[in-house]
Amino acid sequence: MSQSTSSWKSIRNIFNQIHLYAGLICGLIVVAVCLSGTIYVYNTEIREYFDSELFFVEANGERMAVEDIRLKLEQDLGKSVTQVMWMEDPERSAQFTLIGADEEGRGTTYYVNPYSGEILGDNSTRTGAQEFMSSMFSLHRWLLLDRVEEPILESMGNRDLGRFINGISTSLFLLGVLTGILIWFPNKVKNWKQGLKVKWGANWKRVNHDLHNTLAFYSLTALFIMSATGLFWSFNWYREGWQKTWDTYQTEAEKEAEQNKPEPVFTNPQTFTLDQILAATESELGYVGNTRISIPADPTKMIEVRQYKTNLTASPGSDNLSLSPENLSVVESSLFGDLSVRQQIGRSVKYLHTGEIFGQVSKFIWFLACLIATSLPITGTLIWWNKRKKGTRSKKQKASKASNLEMA
Incomplete structure (x- = not known):
């Protein structure tokens, strides 16, 4: 065995250990964050599906003039329009925000049928779909700790605590992605075809092993972008560094x-x-x-x-x-x-994280990648557990052979 091969095996073993323990430490948090993230990728679509009566209308002739709808709403409600969201799609409702003379805040947003001026609903009450997606966002961002009324630590608020735990777990996940690359490529480059498919006919342990490695490889780019951008909302120093890197600071x-x-x-x-x-x-x-x-x-x-x-x-x-x-x-x-391209990237951190950067095409890719990310701690833990059991059996067999030799 050459010295370079021996050295690489030692280095690869270190990467393996880092990859393993980073995954084991953050596993449960990653499952919760990625599962909620998988759902939240389609936040808009889910809310609009379950509250479709607010967002969609039947196209019937020509839409009313926007100004006519404004005048009708102001007359009917006795308030002033401060903002309008007019949709290109003729089968979408329009959104008008109005505020009264004695009101404070941003006012109330009304969903309006652009063909009749009829008010379909408003944002003053939260629907079941909105509540559910709000819970998914809370789980994804703060691990639901923002909903705990009593402070858990004296040194920081519950929301900051959730953000910190999330940030540490995301950092470990990112470390797992990077070490996974270093483990996979040198090992699979000669037999790259084997590393890109799952051997479905093998036993469940081999299938689980292939699922972990192969799915992680296919989603590698998306997983890296997700985790690298996710830290933007966890650490102020990271946010500042991101903005300076992409010229938006x-x-x-x-x-x-x-x-x-x-x-x-x-x-x-x-x-x-x-x-x-x-x-x-x-x-x-x-x-x-x-x-x-x-x-x-x-x-x-x-x-x-x-x-x-x-x-x-x-x-x-x-x-x-x-x-x-x-x-x-x-x-x-x-x-x-x-x-500039740098500034476009810098200002798109949210859309890079959620997969909206290239519309519905990238959203679907991010949805699949986030689903895979949810599975990785599970398949990875099973790989570790199976190897652990195998090592235990091997030690017992060696001890038994040694005992038999002594008795002989």
């Missing part, structure tokens, strides 16, 4: 300067309909999408618009416009496509 002074930046003063504001604002937005951006219009309480302030592309592989990043209240010209614009 702002110092406190820069944030304060941006918040206190004086807005342009418009002395001759005009009255524009929501349809005119929508048309101006689509003309400027050159595409039709889902559009969110924010209407300022002060008519001399800029009108803020966000528009999202809706094709199958569209990035969830929005194109933002600030329009003049005098003539709807663009005063400021922040287009996702104008950002």
Whole structure:
């Protein structure tokens, strides 16, 4: 045996031990986090399916003018519209946020049939689907510790504790992914075909072993991105490092300067309909999408618009416009496509983590990868347990042979 081969076996054994104990320590937490994450990938779809009466309508002729719906709601409810979400899909409801003169906060969002102006419901009460998905989010982010009323530790709140435990477990999972790569590739590169399939005809131990190795390999890229981005919400130092790496970091002074930046003063504001604002937005951006219009309480302030592309592989990043209240010209614009590649990555951390970065295509891939991630601690623990039992039997057999020799 060459010295290099012997050295690699020693190094590989170290990686094996790291891989094993990292998986054993974080196993239960990873199962909980990944299972809830698997479900939460389709958070929007699940809520819309079970509360379909709020989100979907039957297309019947032409949709009403957006401004007509606004006027109808303001007259019926005695409140003012502050925000509108107008969907490109003609079979989707519109969302209007209204607030009364004596109300505080963000107001109430109403789901409205765009063909009749009928209110389908509002967000003042939570549905069963919303409650369930909220629990999945809590489990995924804070391990449900944010729902424990009594503080568990004096040194930190329950939410921070859940975030910390989650962060440590995610770090160990990421370590397991990296060591798994180092273990798999040198071992399988010569016989790579064997490492890419499951031998279904073998005994259950071999099948379990193949499932762990093969499924992990196929989901490797997604698992790395999931775990590497998941740490963004656990550790402040990691979040800051991420932002500096991808050129999206702002110092406190820069944030304060941006918040206190004086807005342009418009002395001759005009009255524009929501349809005119929508048309101006689509003309400027050159595409039709889902559009969110924010209407300022002060008519001399800029009108803020966000528009999202809706094709199958569209990035969830929005194109933002600030329009003049005098003539709807663009005063400021922040287009996702104008950002550098680094900044696009940096600002897409949430969508990289959830798999929404390339629309429904990447979401489905992330769903499968997250399901695999849920299984890895289970199959990995079974591999360890089977090897442990095999080692115990081997020791007993050696001890029995030694005893027989002594008796002979």
